[in-house]
Amino acid sequence: MTHHETDDEMIHCAGCGVKLQLDDPGKLGYVPEQALLKEPVICQRCYRIKHYNDASAITLNQDDFLRLLGHIGSTKSLVVNIVDIFDFEGSMISGLARFVGGNPVLLVVNKIDLLPKVTNLNRIVNWVQKQAKQLGLKIVDVVLCSAKRNLGFDRVIEAIGEHRDGCDVYVVGATNVGKSMLINRLIADFSDLEAELTTSQYPGTTLDIVKIPLDDGKSIIDTPGIVYKHRLTELVPKRDLARIMPDRTIKPLVFQLNEQQTLFFGGLARFDFVKGERQSFTCYIASGLKVHRTKLERADELYAEHLGELLTPPRKEDAGELPPLTKHAISIPKGGKHDVLISGLGWIKLNSEAGAQLVVHAPKGVKVIARDALI
CATH class of the missing domain: 3.40.50.300 (P-loop containing nucleotide triphosphate hydrolases)
Structure with missing residues:
Protein backbone atom coordinates (compact mmCIF):
# COMPACT_ATOMS: atom_id res chain seq x y z
CA MET A 1 0.00 0.00 0.00
CA THR A 2 1.64 3.26 1.14
CA HIS A 3 3.09 4.54 4.38
CA HIS A 4 -0.54 4.78 5.59
CA GLU A 5 -0.64 0.96 5.75
CA THR A 6 -1.88 1.02 9.33
CA ASP A 7 -4.67 3.56 8.79
CA ASP A 8 -7.87 1.59 8.78
CA GLU A 9 -9.55 3.78 6.18
CA MET A 10 -6.66 3.22 3.80
CA ILE A 11 -7.10 -0.52 3.63
CA HIS A 12 -10.88 -0.75 3.45
CA CYS A 13 -13.13 0.46 0.64
CA ALA A 14 -15.25 3.44 1.66
CA GLY A 15 -18.07 2.07 -0.50
CA CYS A 16 -18.42 -1.57 0.55
CA GLY A 17 -15.93 -2.01 3.37
CA VAL A 18 -14.05 -4.79 1.61
CA LYS A 19 -10.29 -5.00 2.28
CA LEU A 20 -8.39 -3.24 -0.51
CA GLN A 21 -5.62 -4.93 -2.50
CA LEU A 22 -3.43 -3.89 -5.43
CA ASP A 23 -2.50 -7.30 -6.84
CA ASP A 24 -5.43 -9.01 -8.54
CA PRO A 25 -8.05 -7.13 -10.60
CA GLY A 26 -10.17 -10.29 -10.65
CA LYS A 27 -10.58 -10.47 -6.89
CA LEU A 28 -12.62 -8.49 -4.39
CA GLY A 29 -11.18 -5.20 -3.17
CA TYR A 30 -8.93 -4.46 -6.15
CA VAL A 31 -7.94 -0.81 -6.43
CA PRO A 32 -5.59 0.63 -9.09
CA GLU A 33 -2.61 2.38 -7.46
CA GLN A 34 -3.52 5.86 -8.73
CA ALA A 35 -6.97 5.55 -7.12
CA LEU A 36 -5.33 5.45 -3.67
CA LEU A 37 -4.68 9.17 -4.02
CA LYS A 38 -8.38 9.96 -4.38
CA GLU A 39 -10.70 10.70 -1.50
CA PRO A 40 -12.57 8.63 -0.49
CA VAL A 41 -10.77 5.48 -1.66
CA ILE A 42 -13.18 3.00 -3.21
CA CYS A 43 -12.56 -0.36 -4.87
CA GLN A 44 -12.81 -0.75 -8.61
CA ARG A 45 -16.09 -2.63 -8.37
CA CYS A 46 -17.78 0.17 -6.37
CA TYR A 47 -16.33 2.72 -8.80
CA ARG A 48 -17.78 0.88 -11.77
CA ILE A 49 -21.16 0.41 -10.15
CA LYS A 50 -21.31 4.09 -9.25
CA HIS A 51 -20.13 5.47 -12.58
CA TYR A 52 -21.05 2.92 -15.20
CA ASN A 53 -23.90 1.05 -13.66
CA ASP A 54 -21.66 -1.97 -14.03
CA ALA A 55 -22.23 -4.68 -11.47
CA SER A 56 -19.07 -6.39 -12.65
CA ALA A 57 -18.61 -10.07 -12.06
CA ILE A 58 -16.43 -10.38 -9.00
CA LYS A 229 -13.62 -25.32 -10.65
CA HIS A 230 -15.56 -28.25 -12.12
CA ARG A 231 -16.35 -26.16 -15.22
CA LEU A 232 -13.79 -26.25 -18.00
CA THR A 233 -14.44 -22.55 -18.58
CA GLU A 234 -12.75 -21.83 -15.24
CA LEU A 235 -9.63 -23.82 -16.14
CA VAL A 236 -8.66 -22.85 -19.69
CA PRO A 237 -6.50 -19.76 -20.24
CA LYS A 238 -8.63 -16.60 -20.76
CA ARG A 239 -7.52 -16.25 -24.38
CA ASP A 240 -8.96 -19.67 -25.25
CA LEU A 241 -12.32 -19.02 -23.61
CA ALA A 242 -13.81 -17.65 -26.82
CA ARG A 243 -13.07 -20.94 -28.56
CA ILE A 244 -15.04 -23.07 -26.12
CA MET A 245 -17.84 -20.68 -25.11
CA PRO A 246 -20.27 -20.45 -28.02
CA ASP A 247 -21.48 -16.94 -28.80
CA ARG A 248 -24.04 -17.91 -31.43
CA THR A 249 -26.47 -20.72 -32.21
CA ILE A 250 -24.70 -24.05 -31.99
CA LYS A 251 -24.41 -25.99 -35.27
CA PRO A 252 -24.56 -29.60 -34.14
CA LEU A 253 -21.89 -31.94 -35.56
CA VAL A 254 -22.98 -35.51 -36.28
CA PHE A 255 -20.54 -38.45 -36.30
CA GLN A 256 -21.34 -42.04 -37.25
CA LEU A 257 -19.06 -44.14 -35.06
CA ASN A 258 -18.16 -47.79 -34.83
CA GLU A 259 -17.09 -49.16 -31.49
CA GLN A 260 -13.39 -48.59 -30.76
CA GLN A 261 -13.45 -45.10 -32.28
CA THR A 262 -12.51 -41.89 -30.50
CA LEU A 263 -13.35 -38.19 -30.85
CA PHE A 264 -10.95 -35.50 -29.60
CA PHE A 265 -12.34 -32.05 -28.74
CA GLY A 266 -9.22 -30.04 -29.44
CA GLY A 267 -6.83 -31.28 -26.75
CA LEU A 268 -9.32 -30.53 -23.96
CA ALA A 269 -11.36 -33.72 -23.86
CA ARG A 270 -11.69 -37.11 -25.49
CA PHE A 271 -14.72 -39.34 -26.09
CA ASP A 272 -14.13 -43.08 -26.56
CA PHE A 273 -16.93 -45.23 -27.97
CA VAL A 274 -15.67 -48.47 -26.45
CA LYS A 275 -18.48 -50.92 -27.10
CA GLY A 276 -21.87 -50.91 -28.79
CA GLU A 277 -23.49 -51.17 -32.19
CA ARG A 278 -22.61 -48.62 -34.88
CA GLN A 279 -24.57 -45.45 -34.13
CA SER A 280 -24.58 -41.70 -34.55
CA PHE A 281 -23.52 -39.13 -31.97
CA THR A 282 -24.37 -35.41 -32.14
CA CYS A 283 -21.90 -32.95 -30.61
CA TYR A 284 -23.24 -29.66 -29.26
CA ILE A 285 -20.11 -27.56 -28.89
CA ALA A 286 -18.75 -24.14 -29.89
CA SER A 287 -17.83 -23.87 -33.57
CA GLY A 288 -14.31 -22.67 -32.62
CA LEU A 289 -13.45 -26.12 -31.31
CA LYS A 290 -12.19 -28.68 -33.82
CA VAL A 291 -13.18 -32.32 -33.45
CA HIS A 292 -10.80 -35.08 -34.60
CA ARG A 293 -11.85 -38.66 -35.11
CA THR A 294 -9.39 -41.52 -34.74
CA LYS A 295 -9.17 -45.20 -33.81
CA LEU A 296 -9.20 -45.85 -30.10
CA GLU A 297 -5.93 -47.82 -30.37
CA ARG A 298 -4.19 -44.73 -31.82
CA ALA A 299 -5.70 -42.16 -29.43
CA ASP A 300 -2.97 -42.13 -26.74
CA GLU A 301 -0.25 -41.77 -29.33
CA LEU A 302 -2.10 -39.01 -31.22
CA TYR A 303 -2.56 -37.06 -27.99
CA ALA A 304 1.08 -37.46 -26.94
CA GLU A 305 2.38 -36.34 -30.36
CA HIS A 306 -0.07 -33.64 -31.39
CA LEU A 307 -1.30 -31.87 -28.24
CA GLY A 308 -1.00 -28.13 -28.81
CA GLU A 309 -0.69 -28.46 -32.62
CA LEU A 310 -3.36 -30.56 -34.31
CA LEU A 311 -5.20 -30.81 -30.99
CA THR A 312 -5.77 -27.25 -29.73
CA PRO A 313 -6.68 -25.58 -27.45
CA PRO A 314 -4.64 -25.75 -25.27
CA ARG A 315 -1.73 -24.20 -27.15
CA LYS A 316 1.65 -25.86 -26.77
CA GLU A 317 2.86 -23.32 -24.21
CA ASP A 318 -0.32 -23.77 -22.12
CA ALA A 319 -0.47 -27.56 -22.28
CA GLY A 320 1.14 -27.96 -18.85
CA GLU A 321 -1.26 -25.48 -17.25
CA LEU A 322 -4.33 -27.71 -17.42
CA PRO A 323 -4.87 -30.61 -15.01
CA PRO A 324 -4.11 -34.00 -16.62
CA LEU A 325 -6.95 -35.83 -18.37
CA THR A 326 -8.74 -38.37 -16.19
CA LYS A 327 -11.09 -41.16 -17.28
CA HIS A 328 -14.83 -41.41 -16.65
CA ALA A 329 -16.33 -44.77 -17.62
CA ILE A 330 -19.98 -44.29 -18.55
CA SER A 331 -22.45 -47.04 -19.27
CA ILE A 332 -25.52 -45.83 -21.21
CA PRO A 333 -28.44 -48.24 -20.78
CA LYS A 334 -30.71 -49.36 -23.63
CA GLY A 335 -33.88 -47.33 -24.22
CA GLY A 336 -34.37 -43.57 -23.90
CA LYS A 337 -32.26 -40.79 -25.37
CA HIS A 338 -29.18 -39.68 -23.44
CA ASP A 339 -26.53 -36.97 -23.41
CA VAL A 340 -23.06 -36.94 -21.93
CA LEU A 341 -22.17 -33.47 -20.62
CA ILE A 342 -18.59 -32.24 -20.19
CA SER A 343 -19.07 -29.16 -18.03
CA GLY A 344 -18.05 -25.97 -19.82
CA LEU A 345 -17.38 -27.72 -23.13
CA GLY A 346 -20.83 -28.87 -24.25
CA TRP A 347 -22.50 -32.25 -24.63
CA ILE A 348 -22.69 -35.30 -26.87
CA LYS A 349 -26.07 -36.82 -27.62
CA LEU A 350 -26.47 -40.52 -28.37
CA ASN A 351 -29.02 -40.74 -31.17
CA SER A 352 -29.67 -44.46 -30.84
CA GLU A 353 -31.45 -46.16 -27.96
CA ALA A 354 -29.16 -49.19 -28.29
CA GLY A 355 -26.99 -48.27 -25.29
CA ALA A 356 -23.20 -47.91 -25.29
CA GLN A 357 -20.06 -48.31 -23.20
CA LEU A 358 -18.12 -45.03 -23.21
CA VAL A 359 -15.02 -43.58 -21.63
CA VAL A 360 -14.76 -39.79 -21.44
CA HIS A 361 -11.38 -38.17 -20.68
CA ALA A 362 -11.52 -34.65 -19.25
CA PRO A 363 -9.14 -32.51 -17.17
CA LYS A 364 -9.10 -33.71 -13.57
CA GLY A 365 -11.92 -32.16 -11.56
CA VAL A 366 -14.14 -31.29 -14.54
CA LYS A 367 -17.70 -32.55 -14.13
CA VAL A 368 -18.72 -35.28 -16.60
CA ILE A 369 -22.25 -36.72 -16.37
CA ALA A 370 -24.80 -38.72 -18.31
CA ARG A 371 -28.33 -37.29 -18.35
CA ASP A 372 -31.66 -37.51 -20.19
CA ALA A 373 -31.28 -35.81 -23.57
CA LEU A 374 -31.92 -32.07 -23.53
CA ILE A 375 -32.87 -31.84 -27.21
Missing part, protein backbone atom coordinates in the same frame (compact mmCIF):
# COMPACT_ATOMS: atom_id res chain seq x y z
CA THR A 59 -16.26 -13.90 -7.72
CA LEU A 60 -15.86 -15.60 -4.39
CA ASN A 61 -15.04 -18.98 -3.04
CA GLN A 62 -17.46 -21.71 -2.11
CA ASP A 63 -17.29 -21.12 1.68
CA ASP A 64 -18.11 -17.43 1.53
CA PHE A 65 -20.83 -18.19 -0.95
CA LEU A 66 -22.45 -20.82 1.24
CA ARG A 67 -22.32 -18.46 4.22
CA LEU A 68 -24.09 -15.87 2.12
CA LEU A 69 -26.72 -18.38 0.97
CA GLY A 70 -27.26 -19.49 4.56
CA HIS A 71 -28.20 -15.92 5.36
CA ILE A 72 -30.87 -15.86 2.62
CA GLY A 73 -32.72 -18.70 4.35
CA SER A 74 -33.46 -16.47 7.33
CA THR A 75 -35.05 -13.73 5.18
CA LYS A 76 -38.35 -13.58 3.38
CA SER A 77 -37.39 -13.10 -0.24
CA LEU A 78 -37.52 -14.32 -3.80
CA VAL A 79 -34.35 -16.08 -4.98
CA VAL A 80 -33.58 -15.66 -8.68
CA ASN A 81 -31.10 -18.32 -9.74
CA ILE A 82 -29.50 -17.74 -13.14
CA VAL A 83 -28.18 -20.80 -14.93
CA ASP A 84 -26.62 -21.40 -18.33
CA ILE A 85 -28.44 -23.81 -20.67
CA PHE A 86 -25.14 -24.63 -22.38
CA ASP A 87 -23.74 -25.91 -19.07
CA PHE A 88 -26.87 -26.56 -17.05
CA GLU A 89 -25.49 -29.04 -14.50
CA GLY A 90 -22.16 -27.23 -14.28
CA SER A 91 -23.77 -23.87 -13.54
CA MET A 92 -26.39 -25.11 -11.05
CA ILE A 93 -25.50 -24.16 -7.48
CA SER A 94 -24.99 -27.40 -5.62
CA GLY A 95 -27.02 -27.58 -2.46
CA LEU A 96 -29.06 -24.46 -3.25
CA ALA A 97 -32.19 -26.21 -1.93
CA ARG A 98 -30.64 -26.52 1.54
CA PHE A 99 -29.85 -22.83 1.83
CA VAL A 100 -32.80 -20.91 0.49
CA GLY A 101 -35.07 -22.09 3.28
CA GLY A 102 -38.75 -21.78 2.46
CA ASN A 103 -38.11 -19.03 -0.08
CA PRO A 104 -39.41 -19.46 -3.62
CA VAL A 105 -36.80 -19.95 -6.36
CA LEU A 106 -37.26 -18.52 -9.84
CA LEU A 107 -34.99 -20.31 -12.30
CA VAL A 108 -33.84 -18.03 -15.10
CA VAL A 109 -32.25 -20.11 -17.85
CA ASN A 110 -29.95 -17.91 -19.92
CA LYS A 111 -28.24 -18.35 -23.33
CA ILE A 112 -31.30 -19.97 -24.87
CA ASP A 113 -30.22 -18.40 -28.18
CA LEU A 114 -27.44 -21.01 -28.37
CA LEU A 115 -29.87 -23.89 -28.90
CA PRO A 116 -30.64 -24.83 -32.52
CA LYS A 117 -33.66 -23.00 -33.93
CA VAL A 118 -35.83 -26.12 -34.27
CA THR A 119 -35.72 -26.74 -30.52
CA ASN A 120 -39.11 -27.10 -28.85
CA LEU A 121 -38.92 -24.57 -25.98
CA ASN A 122 -41.78 -26.12 -23.98
CA ARG A 123 -39.81 -29.34 -23.94
CA ILE A 124 -36.77 -27.45 -22.63
CA VAL A 125 -38.87 -25.95 -19.80
CA ASN A 126 -40.15 -29.43 -18.86
CA TRP A 127 -36.64 -30.83 -18.98
CA VAL A 128 -35.34 -28.02 -16.73
CA GLN A 129 -38.18 -28.56 -14.25
CA LYS A 130 -37.44 -32.27 -14.12
CA GLN A 131 -33.70 -31.72 -13.56
CA ALA A 132 -34.39 -29.12 -10.85
CA LYS A 133 -36.75 -31.53 -9.11
CA GLN A 134 -34.05 -34.22 -9.09
CA LEU A 135 -31.79 -31.67 -7.39
CA GLY A 136 -34.46 -31.13 -4.71
CA LEU A 137 -35.23 -27.55 -5.74
CA LYS A 138 -38.74 -26.17 -5.39
CA ILE A 139 -39.09 -23.95 -8.43
CA VAL A 140 -41.99 -21.49 -8.72
CA ASP A 141 -41.26 -20.82 -12.37
CA VAL A 142 -38.76 -21.40 -15.16
CA VAL A 143 -38.08 -18.56 -17.58
CA LEU A 144 -35.96 -19.06 -20.69
CA CYS A 145 -34.10 -16.02 -21.93
CA SER A 146 -31.09 -14.68 -23.73
CA ALA A 147 -29.55 -11.67 -22.01
CA LYS A 148 -27.30 -11.20 -25.01
CA ARG A 149 -30.07 -11.18 -27.62
CA ASN A 150 -32.53 -9.52 -25.30
CA LEU A 151 -35.02 -12.38 -25.70
CA GLY A 152 -37.53 -13.33 -23.04
CA PHE A 153 -36.41 -10.52 -20.83
CA ASP A 154 -39.82 -8.96 -20.37
CA ARG A 155 -40.96 -12.33 -19.10
CA VAL A 156 -38.10 -12.37 -16.53
CA ILE A 157 -39.16 -8.92 -15.26
CA GLU A 158 -42.80 -10.03 -15.21
CA ALA A 159 -42.02 -13.26 -13.32
CA ILE A 160 -40.00 -11.37 -10.70
CA GLY A 161 -42.95 -9.00 -10.25
CA GLU A 162 -45.39 -11.92 -9.95
CA HIS A 163 -43.43 -14.01 -7.48
CA ARG A 164 -41.70 -11.47 -5.30
CA ASP A 165 -44.80 -10.69 -3.26
CA GLY A 166 -43.43 -7.38 -1.99
CA CYS A 167 -40.15 -8.95 -0.81
CA ASP A 168 -36.46 -8.41 -1.51
CA VAL A 169 -35.03 -10.28 -4.48
CA TYR A 170 -31.67 -12.09 -4.25
CA VAL A 171 -29.92 -12.82 -7.55
CA VAL A 172 -27.51 -15.77 -7.43
CA GLY A 173 -25.48 -17.56 -10.08
CA ALA A 174 -22.14 -19.04 -11.06
CA THR A 175 -19.59 -17.08 -13.10
CA ASN A 176 -20.04 -16.79 -16.87
CA VAL A 177 -23.79 -17.40 -16.80
CA GLY A 178 -24.64 -13.86 -17.93
CA LYS A 179 -25.56 -12.59 -14.47
CA SER A 180 -24.10 -9.09 -14.85
CA MET A 181 -25.98 -8.54 -18.14
CA LEU A 182 -29.18 -9.48 -16.37
CA ILE A 183 -28.43 -7.29 -13.38
CA ASN A 184 -27.80 -4.33 -15.65
CA ARG A 185 -31.17 -4.92 -17.28
CA LEU A 186 -32.84 -5.15 -13.87
CA ILE A 187 -31.20 -1.90 -12.81
CA ALA A 188 -32.52 -0.26 -15.97
CA ASP A 189 -36.04 -1.69 -15.61
CA PHE A 190 -36.63 -1.61 -11.90
CA SER A 191 -34.73 1.16 -10.31
CA ASP A 192 -34.91 4.87 -10.53
CA LEU A 193 -31.39 5.52 -11.72
CA GLU A 194 -31.17 8.64 -9.61
CA ALA A 195 -31.39 6.37 -6.61
CA GLU A 196 -27.99 5.64 -5.13
CA LEU A 197 -26.91 2.04 -5.63
CA THR A 198 -25.47 0.89 -2.37
CA THR A 199 -22.94 -1.78 -1.67
CA SER A 200 -23.05 -3.37 1.72
CA GLN A 201 -21.45 -6.22 3.55
CA TYR A 202 -22.89 -9.43 4.79
CA PRO A 203 -22.31 -9.96 8.47
CA GLY A 204 -19.39 -12.29 9.05
CA THR A 205 -17.85 -12.10 5.58
CA THR A 206 -15.69 -9.64 3.72
CA LEU A 207 -18.17 -9.86 0.96
CA ASP A 208 -19.72 -6.96 -0.80
CA ILE A 209 -23.10 -7.08 -2.43
CA VAL A 210 -24.94 -4.56 -4.54
CA LYS A 211 -28.38 -3.37 -3.52
CA ILE A 212 -30.62 -1.93 -6.19
CA PRO A 213 -33.41 0.00 -4.46
CA LEU A 214 -36.96 -0.68 -5.67
CA ASP A 215 -39.83 1.78 -5.65
CA ASP A 216 -41.51 0.03 -2.71
CA GLY A 217 -38.51 0.35 -0.41
CA LYS A 218 -37.31 -3.20 -0.99
CA SER A 219 -34.17 -4.11 -2.95
CA ILE A 220 -32.78 -6.37 -5.61
CA ILE A 221 -29.62 -7.80 -4.09
CA ASP A 222 -26.87 -8.90 -6.44
CA THR A 223 -24.47 -11.43 -5.00
CA PRO A 224 -21.01 -12.03 -6.50
CA GLY A 225 -20.66 -14.94 -8.95
CA ILE A 226 -19.50 -18.24 -7.55
CA VAL A 227 -16.50 -19.92 -9.20
CA TYR A 228 -16.91 -23.62 -9.89
